[in-house]
Amino acid sequence: MSAKTISIIIVTVLLTIFLMVNTEPVDFDFLVATVPVSKLLVIGICIIIGFIIGFVVGRPRKTVSSYDDEIEKHQPVSNKKELSDEDRDYIS
Template sequence: MKGKTIFIIVVTVLLTIFLMDNSEAVDFNFIFVDDVPVSKLAVIGICILIGFILGFLAGRPRKTYSSYNDEIERDAIEEKPKSTLSDEDRDYIS
């Protein structure tokens, strides 16, 4: 197994043990509601899930477009000849 796979398995096991150890209900105060009994397991699990989603969205590569890439694609489609030398330049070279 690769090191990355082993690391993911170990973190997942430790996280599962941590969540199962904190399963009792506690009172939480939300924005408009006071003293709602909620399982610590649910609160921690939701926070971890939101963290993974935000980390995935922040860490993925962005698609970037530039005029240079568009120009290369346009040239490939139009199949222009590669030489853009003028007749004077060709005479000078030869």
């Protein structure tokens, strides 16, 4: 197993233990009503929302070079610039 897999298993086990220990009800104020809710439910929902936000924020974004590639795909063939023989010699 890789270190990443082991660390994910350890964090999952610790999170599960943490949630199972905190099962007593707490009063949750929602707008005008107070509702008794299990701590497990409140903490679990907060963790899930945190993972979703982290996933959305952590996604790779399109870079400037990928936008340039998109622009080149939509240009007519005559507007694309070809390398000169001198440029090809310099690169290689």
